[in-house]
Amino acid sequence: MAEPDTPAPETLPDVPLRTEVRLAIERAWEAAQAGGALPAAAPGTELPVVEVERPGDPAHGDLATSLALKLARPYRQPPLRIAEAIAAALREQAAGAPASPIAAVDVAAPGFLNLRLSDAALEQALDRILAAPASWGRVRAGTPRQVNVEFVSANPTGPLHIGNARGAFVGDLLCRVLEAAGHDVTREYYFNDFGAQVRNLGASVLAIRQGEPVPGDGYRGDYVRELADQLPAEVLEEAGRAEDRAWPVGLWASERVRAGIEASLARLGVRFDVWKSEGSLYAEGWVERAVERLRASGHLYSQDGALWFRSTDFGDDKDRVVRKSNGDFTYFGSDIGYVTEKFSRGFDHLIYIWGADHHGTVARLQNAAEAMGYPRADVEVLLIAWVRFVRDGREISMSKRAGEFITLDELLSEIGVDAARWFFGSRGHSSGIDFDIELAKRQSNENPVYYVQYAHARIASILRKAADAGLARADRLAGSGLLADASSPEAVLARETVRLPEVVEDAAAAEETQSITAYATQLATTFHAFYRDARVVDPADAGRSARRLALVEAARITLANALGLLGISAPESM
RNA sequence: GCGCCCGUAGCUCAGUGGAUAGAGCGUCAGGUUGCGGACCUGAAGGCCGUGAGUUCGAGUCUCGCCGGGCGCGCCA
DSSP: OOOOOOOOGGGSOOOOHHHHHHHHHHHHHHHHHHTTSSOOOOTTOOOOOOOOBOOSSGGGOSEEEOHHHHHHHHHTSOHHHHHHHHHHHHHHHHHHOTTOSEEEEEEETTTEEEEEEOHHHHHHHHHHHHHOGGGTTOOOOSSOOEEEEEOOOOOTTSOOBGGGHHHHHHHHHHHHHHHHTTOEEEEEEEEOOSSHHHHHHHHHHHHHHTTOOOOTTSOOSHHHHHHHHHOOHHHHHHHHHSSSTHHHHHHHHHHHHHHHHHHHHHHTTOOOSEEEEHHHHHHTTHHHHHHHHHHHTTOEEEETTEEEEOGGGGTOSSOEEEEOTTSOBOHHHHHHHHHHHHHHTTOSEEEEEEEGGGGGGHHHHHHHHHHTTOOGGGEEEEEEOOEEEEETTEEOOOOTTTTOOOBHHHHHHHHOHHHHHHHHHTSOTTSOEEEEHHHHHHHGGGOHHHHHHHHHHHHHHHHHHHHHTTOOOOSOOTTSOTTSSTTSHHHHHHHHHTTHHHHHHHHHHHTOOHHHHHHHHHHHHHHHHHHHHOOOOOGGGHHHHHHHHHHHHHHHHHHHHHHHHTTOOOOSOO
């Protein structure tokens, strides 16, 4: 086979190898069809799409597809025969294209196509990592979107507690993954500066400041006392003149609390692009206009002095009140205005990250969006399952009003940001979690996150050792013969290292991050095995050392970028 | 009662309809004259809640049942 022309690595398209292989299979399928090796599909049957997966057993090659099995019915032919026909077309294709990523094609019963990647393709991928490390793991989305992700959105009536942690991490991780997959993401925090709870907070602060008892449904907790102590004289004076004394104090207090929340989130590495206040939706007329839009299209009616949305027209159990008989809009009314406001900013996809206890309100939001003419699928709600926080076997209450909750800041001082990010990032958002604080503290030293970070630190140490020994890394692996032995430690590590873009692609498509933590753990394991079997720094063989240095540097970059995607640090030493 | 989510190893959890169901922790037995032992090798441990169905193929899809969680306001 001729030496393939290697384009400058920085100009290589960031197409995962898996995607190249999928496209090759599609072409082979078409060729087999056109060449008469495959019959016409039986009428009325649906043709499958080509899916390529990593086989669990390395003996089955690097990539595999069950396409032939799925074609058996439409083609009314044994799957093995179909597999052979596509395999033949693939081999012919690869023979005619020296740069083909496919080195070998095998057919396995009952009809799998098992493929092995070429050394040249793997080496090129490694060179691409070394040439442009910062962008490694970023992929081009099929259809890039302007995505608005709204999360946390806790009312600024008290500091964030550990119950808010999951939503904060899940939201931030999702944003990072979507960005890596080529989408344009805006992180948004929606907060209530408008309703009764703000006044309630103000009344509580005022009561404490004036030495009166806190109202029965008021807020307690140390932070309320601190606010009372810090309440400036001018706000107090203003309250004294106001008809509703709690209101100005509440506004002042909630802004203080909001700023505190922003600072807490910053310590988690979570930053928002937009802080949107509910009051601004009214001030700018969004709610009124959205309601008018629903009215004009016949989706509203009046009853008992209230204004109702015909949610049942869209399959809801009951209609929903938009404006109460006292003239105030409901929370749902604000939501309707907010949807239009978000779309007006040019987003084509909205993601809301809500606690599972809000699931009952999902349908009405999507129904209203649909009624206003927005695609239902572009108003997506991810429900985060409940985290049951336990200390010494006893559930911890998270009530702000009772004031006996654990704050986010306290949690992080106990287990650390990296461990917390890993904990939430490695679990699906829809399963309930029991979180035992004491257990988490004890296990934080055994946390897999340190295993991955250790692998990174170990490579960094090797690179330092190599520099001390005056060994340089190879500037190019393509054509180096590094992978000549397919069962060598080098080949195993290389195959694992080049997978990152596929993992990112899958994570973004699934809107989950577990695949990334799982991959990072796997890559760390593969590296540790490599470390055991292959000495990198060896002055007696500078050439081999140079190639291995390039390989472990590619693995290091991959580990660092995988951790970076999760917002987790990749230390040079631990 | 209705709706949504969940049920996988002792524990905490992964598992885009594909080949022998995985990881970490825990338990047990081992490993270092050399680049970091926060490491490595091996073992034990599973009727994937349960019963049917769809499929060439089901932990994954459909339906029923059992168990757990959360909702079912002119609250936010």
